[in-house]
Amino acid sequence: MPAQKTPEVLIIGATNAGFAACSSLVAAKPDWKVTLLAQDDDLPYNCDLLPDYLEGKIEKREIMLCEESFFSGHNVEFTRPAAVSGIDFSRQRVYLRNNRRLAYDYLIIAGGRKPALDIPGKNKEGVFVFFGLSDADEIRRRLSIPGNVVVCGRADDSRRLAGLFSSAGRTVKLLLKEGGEFSNLPGDNPEVLCGTDIEEIIGEGKELKAVRLSGGKIVEAASVIFCRRGNPCMDFAAGGEAKIENGRIKTGGNLRAGVDNVFACGEAAAESGAEDARLQGIRAADEILAAESGKTEAVV
Missing domain, CATH: 3.50.50.60 (FAD/NAD(P)-binding domain)
Structure with a gap:
C-alpha cells in the first residue's frame, strides 16, 4: 500500500483565529505541512490589546501571540507580508500578488480586513x-x-x-x-x-x-x-464556490465555506472578539483533523 500523502494546510490570516488554528494543528500533527500567511510584517498579535499597548499599559511582548522561534520550532512556513489576490477552489491553489502560487489540501480563511478611509487628502503626512x-x-x-x-x-x-x-x-x-x-x-x-x-x-x-x-x-x-477596525474584505475569495455576504464568508455550522476542504473563522466569517476568534480557529483545526482521520479510517 503506498504511503499516504502528508496533508498541506494553508491558513490565510495571522489573526487570533488563524494562529489558534495553526498552533492546534502543529500540536496534534507535527509532521503536517502548515503555512500561515500574514497580512502585515508583524508576528501574530492580539488586536484587542492594541489600545492598552498604545496607552503604555502593557509592553509589546505582552500582545504578541508567539515568538519568532515558534515557527522554526514547529516547521511552520510563516510568510509575511502576504497579499492574497485570488483562490482557485477547484485546483486548490491560493495566488499571491507577487505571482506566487500555493497549493493546499485544506484551507482556513481567518483574516481579510482593510482600513476603510475614503476621504479627500487621506494620504497627507500626519x-x-x-x-x-x-x-x-x-x-x-x-x-x-x-x-x-x-x-x-x-x-x-x-x-x-x-x-x-x-x-x-x-x-x-x-x-x-x-x-x-x-x-x-x-x-x-x-x-x-x-x-x-x-x-x-x-x-x-x-x-x-x-x-x-x-x-x-x-x-x-x-x-x-x-x-477604525477596517472593513471585512474577502474579494480574493469571490467568484468561486464560497458565498460572500456583507464582506464576509458565509459558513455552515461546521465552519465550512461552501467547499468541503475550506473553512472560514474569526473576522473572515463574523465580527468576533479575540477569545471567540481563538475558539473558532481551534474548531476549524479540529474539523480538519476529523476529516483527515475519516480518510485514514476509510483507507484502513
Missing part, C-alpha cells in the same frame, strides 16, 4: 488609521510632535486616544457622530464635537494643515487619527 500594530507604533511616536490633534471614529478607541494625547499636553479635538459621556479623561479634557465627521483633509501637497467637518467648520490639525 494622517493615520489606527488599525494595526505598526499604526500603534507610529501614533506613539506622534505624541512628541507639537500641534493640534483631531481624533475620530470608534467611540471607545477615540476616547482613549484623545486622553493619551491630552495627557501629553496636546490640544485635542474629539469628533463623535453620536453623543456620549467623555468626562474624566486624562490631562485637560479635549473639546468634544458631537454629530460631526471629517469630510476633507486640507493642506498643500503632502503637508497637513486642517480638516473640514461635515458642517463646514475648518479645524487646524497637525495630526489626524481615525480609529
